[in-house]
Amino acid sequence: MVPDMKVDLNLVKRLREERAWSQEHLATVAGLSTRTIQRIETDGRASHESRLALAAAFGIAAERLVAVDQAAQSRPLREIIPDTLAWLDFSRRDVRVIAGMAAVFAAVVFIYQAGHAAGTFVYYVTH
DSSP states (O other): OOOOOEEEEEHHHHHHHHTTTHHHHHHHHHHHOHHHHHHHHHHEOHHHHHHHHHHHTTTTOGGGEEEOOHHHHHHHHHHHHHHHHTTOOOOOHHHHHHHHHHHHHHHHHHHHHHHHHHHHHHHHHHH
């Protein structure tokens, strides 16, 4: 069983009002009870099935109804990036080694392609 999840109650209410639907009408269209619609618009809790029913009634993807974490959304990017990239704790030496490996790889690919092009040229010239 999938636990209740938070849906964007403001979006649900806005989509319903844009269509000039009452809560009762939305409940009928979505196949839900009026009490379920009231609960969703009050505290944003909805089961997976209710979220799918609302999405179908509004003709949108169910993922659009998922509430965005307001605390995470309001964090400045300069605070989010260090948390997200914490596993990339490279020293200067590590960066130099990785850059060197990338340069060697690029040189090998270039030499291979140049050799292949030269070989193709020789083949077509001699045949």
